Every structure is written in structure tokens, then in C-alpha cells.
Amino acid sequence: MNMNTLSYGLLGLLARKESSGYELMLRIQPFWQAKHSQIYPLLARMEEKGLLSSYWVQQSDKPDKKIYAITEDGISKLREWMHQPIAPSVTKDELSLRTFSLWLSEIGVSVEIYQERRELYTEKKRYYEELLAGIPQGQCHPGSKEFGSYILATKALMTVDAELKWCDWVLKLLTEHSYAAAGRE
Amino acid sequence: MNMNTLSYGLLGLLARKESSGYELMLRIQPFWQAKHSQIYPLLARMEEKGLLSSYWVQQSDKPDKKIYAITEDGISKLREWMHQPIAPSVTKDELSLRTFSLWLSEIGVSVEIYQERRELYTEKKRYYEELLAGIPQGQCHPGSKEFGSYILATKALMTVDAELKWCDWVLKLLTEHSYAAAGRE
DNA sequence: ACGCGCATGTAAAGGGTTACATGATTGG
DNA sequence: CCAATCATGTAACCCTTTACATGCGCGT
Structure with a gap:
């Protein structure tokens, strides 16, 4: 089938x-x-x-x-x-494609875009933290049914942390540039 | 259209x-x-x-x-x-779904799965490092056409680094458990 | 009053992969 | 000799989303 x-x-x-x-x-x-x-x-x-x-x-x-x-x-x-080969992951993020054309937007609009994304990641982080908190700790050793959920929730948290750091870094670059531009006026 | x-x-x-x-x-x-x-x-x-x-x-x-x-x-x-709202990202990774059923596999098979994924991430990391190296530094300030590529390559690198750390963490848990099991024999 | 969460399902349309089709050059 | 890279395109199939359809209870 x-x-x-x-x-x-x-x-x-x-x-x-x-x-x-x-x-x-x-x-x-x-x-x-x-x-x-x-x-x-x-x-x-x-x-x-x-x-x-x-x-x-x-x-x-x-x-x-x-x-x-x-x-x-x-x-x-x-x-x-379980014995079949595993396909590599596929990610489709409209923000990536939008970022290609960022130079067409004013910096103020760009800042809004990454701030909005930052909020989305913050929500996601809270969600995954709750998910992880809901897994009975101590019983999630390799071989147990809970182990999979435990490592997946941890992966999601680690990834979203990296994404948050990235947003902060981008926003720092954008705002520093704004201040510098204002200073030159 | x-x-x-x-x-x-x-x-x-x-x-x-x-x-x-x-x-x-x-x-x-x-x-x-x-x-x-x-x-x-x-x-x-x-x-x-x-x-x-x-x-x-x-x-x-x-x-x-x-x-x-x-x-x-x-x-x-x-x-x-550029004025339209941005859709949230969609990720589909067969490894995540496979991880749900990890308890059905022997630990040796699980170790192989995450080692293989680790190699895939290592390759990806090399790829993104080259991509980033290929972007003319210094000229990629906010507002320039290169800025988008610069921040996207950086995001990819930060994400793949988090994924690599996760693989290492999972493999540590799996192998520690194997040693402990061997010790109990 | 209105929207949201719970809960199940179907149909149409659009997004995406696999396979078919062709063909030159380069490296192992 | 075989596989891979470069290069373009189409057709069939499968995957996924959006919309249609129904209906109750709860909070604002």
C-alpha cells in the first residue's frame, strides 16, 4: 500500500x-x-x-x-x-526569500520585519520549553518511549535559540547603521 | 497573474x-x-x-x-x-518523525542514524562557510545588495552549528547508555 | 453577537517531485 | 566506460493548502 x-x-x-x-x-x-x-x-x-x-x-x-x-x-x-534511508530535511521560509530583496526596503521597514520574526521565535521558544517541561524527566533514557520526545524538544529549543540570537544580531546591525546614518546628517 | x-x-x-x-x-x-x-x-x-x-x-x-x-x-x-505579510517557515524533516519511533530500534542502529546526520550537517557547514567566504566583506552593510546574502549565510551557519551540537549531545547520551549497559552485564 | 477551540470530514486547486527526453564535456 | 556537471524543457503523479460543510460550548 x-x-x-x-x-x-x-x-x-x-x-x-x-x-x-x-x-x-x-x-x-x-x-x-x-x-x-x-x-x-x-x-x-x-x-x-x-x-x-x-x-x-x-x-x-x-x-x-x-x-x-x-x-x-x-x-x-x-x-x-525503520530500516529505510532517511531523507534530508526540507525548509521553506518566506523570510529567507524576502531577505534577498531587503535592499529594496527602507531600513525602518527591515527592522519591523526582523522584530516581528523575533516575537514569533520567542513564542515558539516558550512553546518548546513547555513541551520539554511536560516530559517526565529521569525516565527518558535511551530506549524509553519518552527519549525521542525529549531529544526532539531539545533540538527545537537549541534551534530556536540560535534563531533568536540571529535576529538580535541582525537588528543590532540594522539599528547601528541607522544611528550612524543619523549622525552623518 | x-x-x-x-x-x-x-x-x-x-x-x-x-x-x-x-x-x-x-x-x-x-x-x-x-x-x-x-x-x-x-x-x-x-x-x-x-x-x-x-x-x-x-x-x-x-x-x-x-x-x-x-x-x-x-x-x-x-x-x-515587499509590503505583504511574511508566512512563517515550514520545516519537514524525516529524522524528526523517525525519532518518535526510536525506541523500536536497537541503540547501535540509533547511533548510526545520528552519526550519519552529523556528517550531513558537517558537509552543510562547510558549504555555508564557503558561501559566506565568497561574499565580499566590508561592502555588505545594511542597504547594500550583499547584505541579504551576508545575513542569510550567517543564519544558515548559526543554525547548522546548533544542529551539530545537538547531534553530539544525542550521540553522547546514546553511547554513555551503551557503556552503562555493558557495565551491568 | 462574534470568534475561538474542539472535532470530523470532503473537494478543488495549487505546489512540488519523479521520470522522461536530449546531449556535450570532463574526470576517475 | 561510467558518473557527474552543465543545460533546458514537459508530463504524470503525489503532497499540501484552502475552502466548503457542520455544530456545540465558552469567554468577551
Whole structure:
């Protein structure tokens, strides 16, 4: 059956804990941005093929939800994937392309752009800090199910820290240049 | 006309220096992964709409190439884009999804995975260092055309450094655990 | 009243990869 | 001799987003 990378990612999350499609979307979001409209059909297809099973849970205050669990066949499929080569990461950031044309903007506008991005990174940092705080420490040694979440959250934090430092550095260059230009007037 | 983010990125590169489609692919690659099969039709469409002009250059040792240059209309289009909001970055890394299921692999296999990734990051680091070295220093102050390339190459370097440190940290955790397990035998 | 979060799903359109097609030159 | 780099382009397929569709409860 035709399984893409995202399908294996969902399978991997379900192997650790059964979840609804909505919960899976929230769990995978920080590491692989996917909308619900992409996830729901993949789950339905994997259930058809016997990799997943599901049952409905009724909720009083919120809409009912469909909980998926991985089957033995699903775990076999996941184990097969673990031996496959890993594709390099793909990053697409509009800010990078915008930066190519920065010379077309006034410095004041540039400053706003990187300040806005700085705020976005600050929010992301808070998010990943909470994620890391939510992982039961001490039990996340190599081999445990929590270990993966632990090292991934740490990676996200280290990366966002580097991005924040970069923003500060760029903003320093931009504002120093502004002061120097003002001084020359 | 329907312009996507990649089209604006190409337009921005052409605003700084006229190039062939092949050269644009190489220039944009480090910041936005796109294949030639995606780039060529976009360039043709932008030329049709009058945003680009082109001429053929004959080469003796290599195949002939088609050089594109931005037009006045193209620069107007680019300036309009500069006022639009910037979409947040999207990253898709198969290693992250694989890490969710790391507990299914033996530690030896995990070590191989992160060592391989470490080598990939090391190569990337060398690449970005060369890129940065190729930018004429001193002339890349805010407002200059080189400034964008300068800060982008620096960002890539800072990020890849964080990723390398992360790999080393993960490998330390994995190997320490292996030694401890061996000691318990 | 309005928007947001929860919760599931489908359809259409657009973005992106893989494969097909061609062909010269250079280095191992 | 085989692979890689340079160089352009098209077609089929898959991946992803946006929009449509529904509906309740909560906070402002």
C-alpha cells in the first residue's frame, strides 16, 4: 500500500499512545506541519488496510471523537520503515526569500520585519520549553518511549535559540547603521 | 497573474543579478529547495507576463544557456510583494518523525542514524562557510545588495552549528547508555 | 453577537517531485 | 566506460493548502 512519510509519522505517534486525529494533528504539528484535512484521509486509509483500529468516544461538553490505535500489522509496517534511508530535511521560509530583496526596503521597514520574526521565535521558544517541561524527566533514557520526545524538544529549543540570537544580531546591525546614518546628517 | 512565493524569490535573485534558470536553481537551493522542473515553467510564465526578459548565450564547452533579466514591471511586482505579510517557515524533516519511533530500534542502529546526520550537517557547514567566504566583506552593510546574502549565510551557519551540537549531545547520551549497559552485564 | 477551540470530514486547486527526453564535456 | 556537471524543457503523479460543510460550548 502507498505510505508516505507523514503516514509513518502518524503510525509512530500511535505506537506510543492511541489518539484521535485531532490530537495527532496537535502532536505532530511542532515537527511536521500538516492540516487536519491531510491527516484524516491518511488515517482512514491506514484503518482500511488494517494498520489501525478505531473506536468512538462520546463527550458531553465537546464533540465526540474517534480514537485510533495501531495494530500488529501497523507495528510491522513501522519496523520495516525503520530500516529505510532517511531523507534530508526540507525548509521553506518566506523570510529567507524576502531577505534577498531587503535592499529594496527602507531600513525602518527591515527592522519591523526582523522584530516581528523575533516575537514569533520567542513564542515558539516558550512553546518548546513547555513541551520539554511536560516530559517526565529521569525516565527518558535511551530506549524509553519518552527519549525521542525529549531529544526532539531539545533540538527545537537549541534551534530556536540560535534563531533568536540571529535576529538580535541582525537588528543590532540594522539599528547601528541607522544611528550612524543619523549622525552623518 | 498568479505568483507564488518561489516566483517572488526568483524575481528577487534576478533583481540583484541576471542569471540562467540553472544558475537560479543553484542560487536558491540553499534557502528554498526547488528542482529545475519547477523553476523553468515559472520563469517562462513570468517572461510571458512581461516581468522578465531573456536572451540566449552560446557556449562552446557547455550547452547554450538562456539568461533572464528582470524588467521594470518585474521590479514593481517585487516592490509590491515587499509590503505583504511574511508566512512563517515550514520545516519537514524525516529524522524528526523517525525519532518518535526510536525506541523500536536497537541503540547501535540509533547511533548510526545520528552519526550519519552529523556528517550531513558537517558537509552543510562547510558549504555555508564557503558561501559566506565568497561574499565580499566590508561592502555588505545594511542597504547594500550583499547584505541579504551576508545575513542569510550567517543564519544558515548559526543554525547548522546548533544542529551539530545537538547531534553530539544525542550521540553522547546514546553511547554513555551503551557503556552503562555493558557495565551491568 | 462574534470568534475561538474542539472535532470530523470532503473537494478543488495549487505546489512540488519523479521520470522522461536530449546531449556535450570532463574526470576517475 | 561510467558518473557527474552543465543545460533546458514537459508530463504524470503525489503532497499540501484552502475552502466548503457542520455544530456545540465558552469567554468577551
